[in-house]
Amino acid sequence: xxxxxxxxxxxxxxxxxxxxxxxxxxxxxxxxxxxxxxxxxxxxxxxxxxxxxxxxxxxxxxxxxxxxxxxxxxxxxxxxxxxxxxxxxxxxxxxxxxxxxxxxxxxxxxxxxxxxxxxxxxxxxxxxxxxxxxxxxxxxxxxxxxxxxxxxxxxxxxxxxxxxxxxxxxxxxxxxxxxxxxxxxxxxxxxxxxxxxxxxxxxxxxxxxxxxxxxxxxxxxxxxxxxxxxxxxxxxxxxxxxxxxxxxxxxxxxxxxxxxxxxxxxxxxxxxxxxxxxxxxxxxxxxxxxxxxxxxxxxxxxxxxxxxxxxxxxxxxxxxxxxxxxxxxxxxxxxxxxxxxxxxxxxxxxxxxxxxxxxxxxxxxxxxxxxxxxxxxxxxxxxxxxxxxxxxxxxxxxxxxxxxxxxxxxxxxxxxxxxxxxxxxxxxxxxxxxxxxxxxxxxxxxxxxxxxxxxxxxxxxxxxxxxxxxxxxxxxxxxxxxxxxxxxxxxxxxxx
Amino acid sequence: xxxxxxxxxxxxxxxxxxxxxxxxxxxxxxxxxxxxxxxxxxxxxxxxxxxxxxxxxxxxxxxxxxxxxxxxxxxxxxxxxxxxxxxxxxxxxxxxxxxxxxxxxxxxxxxxxxxxxxxxxxxxxxxxxxxxxxxxxxxxxxxxxxxxxxxxxxxxxxxxxxxxxxxxxxxxxxxxxxxxxxxxxxxxxxxxxxxxxxxx
Numbered sequence: 001x002x003x004x005x006x007x008x009x010x011x012x013x014x015x016x017x018x019x020x021x022x023x024x025x026x027x028x029x030x031x032x033x034x035x036x037x038x039x040x041x042x043x044x045x046x047x048x049x050x051x052x053x054x055x056x057x058x059x060x061x062x063x064x065x066x067x068x069x070x071x072x073x074x075x076x077x078x079x080x081x082x083x084x085x086x087x088x089x090x091x092x093x094x095x096x097x098x099x100x101x102x103x104x105x106x107x108x109x110x111x112x113x114x115x116x117x118x119x120x121x122x123x124x125x126x127x128x129x130x131x132x133x134x135x136x137x138x139x140x141x142x143x144x145x146x147x148x149x150x151x152x153x154x155x156x157x158x159x160x161x162x163x164x165x166x167x168x169x170x171x172x173x174x175x176x177x178x179x180x181x182x183x184x185x186x187x188x189x190x191x192x193x194x195x196x197x198x199x200x201x202x203x204x205x206x207x208x209x210x211x212x213x214x215x216x217x218x219x220x221x222x223x224x225x226x227x228x229x230x231x232x233x234x235x236x237x238x239x240x241x242x243x244x245x246x247x248x249x250x251x252x253x254x255x256x257x258x259x260x261x262x263x264x265x266x267x268x269x270x271x272x273x274x275x276x277x278x279x280x281x282x283x284x285x286x287x288x289x290x291x292x293x294x295x296x297x298x299x300x301x302x303x304x305x306x307x308x309x310x311x312x313x314x315x316x317x318x319x320x321x322x323x324x325x326x327x328x329x330x331x332x333x334x335x336x337x338x339x340x341x342x343x344x345x346x347x348x349x350x351x352x353x354x355x356x357x358x359x360x361x362x363x364x365x366x367x368x369x370x371x372x373x374x375x376x377x378x379x380x381x382x383x384x385x386x387x388x389x390x391x392x393x394x395x396x397x398x399x400x401x402x403x404x405x406x407x408x409x410x411x412x413x414x415x416x417x418x419x420x421x422x423x424x425x426x427x428x429x430x431x432x433x434x435x436x437x438x439x440x441x442x443x444x445x446x447x448x449x450x451x452x453x454x455x456x457x458x459x460x461x462x463x464x465x466x467x468x469x470x471x472x473x474x475x476x477x478x479x480x481x482x483x484x485x486x487x488x489x490x491x492x493x494x495x496x
Numbered sequence: 497x498x499x500x501x502x503x504x505x506x507x508x509x510x511x512x513x514x515x516x517x518x519x520x521x522x523x524x525x526x527x528x529x530x531x532x533x534x535x536x537x538x539x540x541x542x543x544x545x546x547x548x549x550x551x552x553x554x555x556x557x558x559x560x561x562x563x564x565x566x567x568x569x570x571x572x573x574x575x576x577x578x579x580x581x582x583x584x585x586x587x588x589x590x591x592x593x594x595x596x597x598x599x600x601x602x603x604x605x606x607x608x609x610x611x612x613x614x615x616x617x618x619x620x621x622x623x624x625x626x627x628x629x630x631x632x633x634x635x636x637x638x639x640x641x642x643x644x645x646x647x648x649x650x651x652x653x654x655x656x657x658x659x660x661x662x663x664x665x666x667x668x669x670x671x672x673x674x675x676x677x678x679x680x681x682x683x684x685x686x687x688x689x690x691x692x693x694x695x696x
Contacts, residue, residue: 024569103576104568105632118644121634123696124576135576136595143574145616147594149584152615170584170615177616 002278003300003311005320006188006208006351007246007462008271008329009260010339011181012451013357014410015267018179020044020140022259022268026183029247029258035237037102037127040139041244042259044181048155048169048390049142051180053098056230057156057343063092064228065191065346066284073285073347077225078195092225100137102127128236145177152177157393165387176385178357180394181267183259184231184244185342185350186210188275188298189284192243195226200241206320206466207272208351209246217241228346252467256460266454271327271461272320273334273351274300274311284347288397291344298349299334302327323463328450329353336439336447338406340395356395356403358410359385377415377433381407405438409447412437416444502666514662531685536653537602543639544689545590549582549622551600551686553648556626565629578627578648579612582688586620587613590690597691599637600624602684605650606637608691622688624648636695651686654679 026042045051059065063077077092105122113120126133142151148170158166168174186203190210193201200216201223203209212223212232217240223232224241232243247257255261260268275298283294300307302324311321324330332339332353339353362380363370381404382388388400388407396402412433419430434444450458501507508522515521531537531548557574559565571577580598592598592611600607600622607624617623627648637645660677663670670676 020573023573027569102572105566105571110631118636119630121630121644121696122632124633138572138575140573141575145614146575146579146581146612148615149613150594172583172615172618175615 001276001300001307001310003274003307003314003316004208004277005206005272005274005311005316005324005463006186007251008186008208008273008327008333009183009352010269010329010332010355011352012267012269012339012355013178013180014355015265015451016044016179016181016357017265018044018046018144019264021262021264022181023139025258025262026244030245031242033237035235036233036242038096038099038139039233039235039242041231041233041242042181042183043139044179045140046142046144046146046152046177047180047386047394048148048152048158048177049145050151050154050156051142051182052100052139053094053230054137054141054151055098055154055156056094056228059228059346061092062094062225062228062230064226064230065343065348066189067347068285071285073189073281075191075195075226077191078222083197083222087220090221090225093221094224094230096128097137100139100141101133103133103135106132145175155390157390159393160389160398161387165389168385168387174385176359178386180354181259182229182231182342183352184210184246185229185348185352186244186246188277188295188349188351189280189347191226191228191346191348192223192232195222196220197222204248207248207251209248209251210243211245211248212241212243214238214240214242228343228348229350248465251462252465254462254464256456256462260460266459269328269332269450269454269459271329272302272324272463273327273330274302274307274316274321274324276300280349284349288345289399291347291397292340292399292402295341295344295349296334296337299330301334302330317464317466320463320466323461326461328454328459328461331446331450336409336443337402338409338447340402340406342394343397344395345397354395355410356391356406357386358407358414377429378408378411378436381411408437409439412439413444413447413451416441417448500667500669507667512662512665512668515659518659520659534684536604536651536684537687539603540601540687542687542689544692546687546689547586547590549586549686549688550620550683551602551651552621552623552683553652554623554625559626561626562628565627566632571632575610575612577610577633578625579610580607580688581612581614581617581623583617583619583621584613584615586622587611590688592688592690597635597694598688599639599645599691600651600686600688601637601639602651602686604653604684605646606640607648607650608635608637608645622686635691638692638695642695649681652681652684654681656680 022042031039043052066073067076103124104127106125107122110120110122124133124135145152197220198216198218200213219239221234224234232241234241260270283298286294339355341350341353364379391403392398392400415425415433416430419425419427499506510521558570594613596611598611634645636642656677657680
């Protein structure tokens with residue numbers, strides 16, 4: 001056992017209202033500079049939709065993440081030999097058209113326009129070239145199903161949906177959409193780190209935050225192609241790549257990252273999880289249907305005395321172990337199993353988990369009549385307005401059982417609380433639902449509290465970051481040269 | 497007094513002769529007025545393939561009246577303009593693609609903006625969020641002598657609602673910024689066509 005600690009995250013999609021406050025907070029803080037105009041380290045997408053950059057989930061096009069070849073994990077986008085051939089032209093690199101050309105407006109014209117019979121208007125100009133542009137794309141272009149025939153209907157997650165389910169998603173009385181906020185997942189098996197030919201990317205030992213060393217980065221952009229979530233960005237002004245830093249300067253001073261702190265819907269949870277780094281390669285190589293469970297198995301129980309002893313031995317500070325015991329993320333991911341990793345089939349082991357969203361309640365129709373009371377109290381999960389298959393493609397590598405489990409439990413908790421506070425549902429019925437959803441009344445209370453009544457300190461359990469100890473680890477820079485974090489990709493052995 | 501009504505409580509039903517006469521004493525379904533009742537497209541003519549749509553103007557997505565409408569973050573997270581949202585099948589009927597420029601007109605005025613084509617919008621309806629300023633990205637209108645096109649309220653006109661003029665009854669007592677007639681200028685009918693040529 002090689003115990004490591006990771007600052008992990010949960011986004012509760014049932015609570016997201018799509019206000020973009022997180023995106024604005026991040027943009028104002030980090031990417032309001034020349035060369036970073038097009039970057040959105042945090043963005044919010046409408047699902048179904050193609051997102052930002054457009055169709056980022058289509059790995060047939062972008063070749064992000066890992067694949068298993070002859071039982072060995074390999075990057076899809078590059079390898080030692082491929083790097084040489086693609087060094088000046090990487091065919092799986094997104095271009096500016098895949099993102100958008102950032103624009104502003106020619107505001108000076110409003111002051112300088114010659115006198116005329118009409119009022120002047122400020123036309124859009126490119127923030128890259130300064131020339132007049134036509135706005136053809138943006139970071140939230142498919143907002144609220146805008147352009148649905150072009151974007152929503154081409155969402156890569158529609159794979160495997162029946163024709164009826166697809167038709168439902170563009171019928172005005174039946175369609176539904178939800179918001180999908182995204183930041184860097186600070187993966188356990190980061191393909192960006194593995195792809196870097198300069199050894200500039202690394203995963204911080206003490207908290208698992210994935211960072212780019214701006215002094216070492218040579219701008220090869222292999223990471224941009226290798227990240228399947230397209231959360232690596234190239235700064236065309238400095239010639240270096242940049243990414244979400246999980247606001248580590250804020251974390252180190254005990255504050256939640258800006259996107260977490262500003263979240264209006266309070267959908268974001270942050271806490272430490274302990275995991276076994278020695279098993280990452282083995283778990284990331286398993287067949288797709290086993291990956292969700294495999295990742296969960298990497299997460300260790302912080303209350304287990306054996307784990308605590310091993311953690312202490314591996315240099316994890318007592319205060320971090322204590323934070324892991326209070327972690328809301330651990331509850332959502334490992335205990336309740338209602339938070340799921342996005343696109344686990346990319347095999348990067350993302351450490352940002354999502355609670356899948358509930359759909360609007362639908363009536364139970366049997367033999368042509370609507371039944372308000374029925375024995376099957378979970379019918380609207382299987383016949384969900386967001387087809388289960390769609391959510392499964394997002395959060396279960398196409399396998400529905402994980403999403404179904406999470407949604408059943410969420411619905412059972414709602415009915416249980418309704419029985420307790422409103423009383424129009426029989427408590428016996430609610431308890432039966434809890435049993436069918438693998439949930440105890442105590443667990444239902446806990447889920448309810450952390451979902452609905454959670455305070456700031458319950459949502460964000462930030463340990464002291466102990467930079468003083470981390471800096472000690474970095475005393476010999478050569479020791480880490482060409483190392484790829486502490487995953488299984490090892491650097492060359494040198495010297496004696 | 498918590499509520500300045502006759503009873504001091506919130507009223508859902510209004511026992512007032514004027515409200516009863518106008519059928520406004522209880523919020524109930526009322527059929528949508530026809531274009532002829534709005535009478536906002538009597539003189540305008542269809543030029544080229546045109547749709548007649550019900551035009552709605554919801555509150556701004558992020559701006560407050562004319563303030564913050566040009567916020568750079570929000571224009572970027574939108575489409576750089578306040579577009580016209582319309583149904584995808586309606587758009588196909590007159591060969592409008594997503595992000596095409598459209599000219600929206602009736603007897604009151606004209607709007608030139610880009611179309612957002614979406615299955616989210618029911619057929620027969622189009623939407624433009626409030627966009628009172630013409631300072632950002634508003635082209636000229638060929639149908640109106642190539643003059644600068646207008647904002648969302650260029651297509652609507654003020655119609656005073658008679659029951660808002662009644663008074664002397666509990667909460668219905670005129671006071672500045674408290675109670676008085678407002679213009680019900682939120683929706684009407686319009687012609688929509690593809691903009692033949694973009695001119696600034």
